[in-house]
Amino acid sequence: MSQQPPGRTTDPPPKRPDASMLLLTNVMEHSLDDGYAEAAARREAEGRAGMPRTLKAKLGLAACLVLAALVVTLGAAQARVTAPVLAKEKQELIDRIDAETDAADTLESQVEEVRDDVSSRQRKALQEHGGDQAELVALLSGATSVHGPGLKVVVDDAEDTDQGGGGPRETSGFSDTGRVRDRDMQRVVNGLWESGAEAIAINGQRLTALSAIRAAGDAILVDNKPLVPPYSVLAVGDGKKLAAAFKDSADGRYLQALKDSFDIRTAISVQEKLSLPAAPSLIVRTAEPYKAADTGKGTS
Template sequence: MSLLNNVMEHSLDDGYAEAAARRGATGTSRLPGTLRGRLVLALGLVLAAVVVTVGAAQTQVAAPTLAKERQKLIDRIESETRTADELQKSVDELRDDVAARQRQALNDQDGEAERVALLAGATPVAGPGIELEVNDAKEASSGGGNDPRTTSDFSDTGRVRDRDMQRVVNGLWASGAEAISINGQRLTSLSAIRAAGDAILVDNRPLVPPYTVLAIGDPQKLSTSFLDSADGQYLHVLQENYGIRTRISEKEKLELPAAPSLIIRSATPVPSTGPSSSASGNGKGTH
């Protein structure tokens, strides 16, 4: 009975009672779980709002700096472009001056120096000839069949390629053309027709279709000879089988510009030793 009376009189452990008394004396109590969760959520939202506000403020502060740097880059590009244009203009003027001085120094009354300049592409030229336009097909077709240029690198046979223009130009030279240009770009013995992706480059300058080829020479002979040549037949195959569009016409007068640059890095002239050497050089120049 004494044990039962003790349990009834001391239902709460003495340690728990003492801790509860201390909490009551300091005025603190344990918060319910739901209230603690709400406080943690509110604190997290406050911290997120602070982070977003600070980030927006930093972005707003940095925006003028980025805009200034971008404008500086644009101004620099425009300035360098103007400088390049001025240098190109100066190069053209110096080239014309050098050509005039060369003609004056040679004092060639027979016009040999001018003929050499015409053959080299160093001066504009005019005369009769043909105009050949080569353009992509309206709808490019897939590779295959009897395509004379089929390789693993070319699946779009409806587009004009650099190798096509190479064959056209070589065929015109072989047919008797005296001067050739493509889209206003004068070709010389140093000219190169290459590709950069889908673009065709002539002396590293990109061209866009249609490709207009001007060739000076006897219009009828030049046209007939080219169309009957292997290169003319090659172009005809591309037209018939893959829709590449071509058009050739004879012109009474064509005007071709001078080549933009003629830079010789390795070849040097052979010193003249007498009349026989001069005759040999002339024969080679007109071949």
């Protein structure tokens, strides 16, 4: 068995630390392909590097430069010609938008005038043809403004309303648990009606028997008009009796639970004098006594 000379070993040489990145290392060390480098060196050796030396080459280069300058000049001229046209078309479009907006505002004003006239005629008809109960009919239908003592209930969102959600009230489609919902205001209004309120308004919006309290996103709508918190509910009636009856009702306890559980801010105060406006629009319906058909048979 042969022996190895001293100082020599059969173990393979150690691998380079960057052996797994040979391709990346090669690209970094040789940023220019060897073929390109050889071609550049050959042209330099032959005297063909740098600017063209022959007259034909110089003329070709000059022609290319002139052509490029001509293209740039034509583009700039075209841009200068079309710029005023585009600006004019843009201004015409803005003018059309302004004109249509003014026309829409005019039509909306006319609609409001007609709506006010119709509401005025409806109120007058209720007052004239209500018989002995004309005043009561006008009051209950919201046809006239109301003045007198009553109760004021203010409901507002919690101070530290969390916009992140995650609470048990999030299932209703709202983003947090400290916001006042449309159903909350529905229960407040229904509780006041049940407690003996004669007329109710929310943020100056008079309620009638046909009023609707709904939600659109996070906004509360009363008869399709959006309201913003705090929600101030005014109820005309005997203030002390209203307050006692409302606090003892299921809806009053519900409002207290909102305050205790979700930090919704509430305030109930008896008012000596309240002023509620007439309903902005009325829907007048008439009814006639039902007459049963005569089913009797004549006798001979």
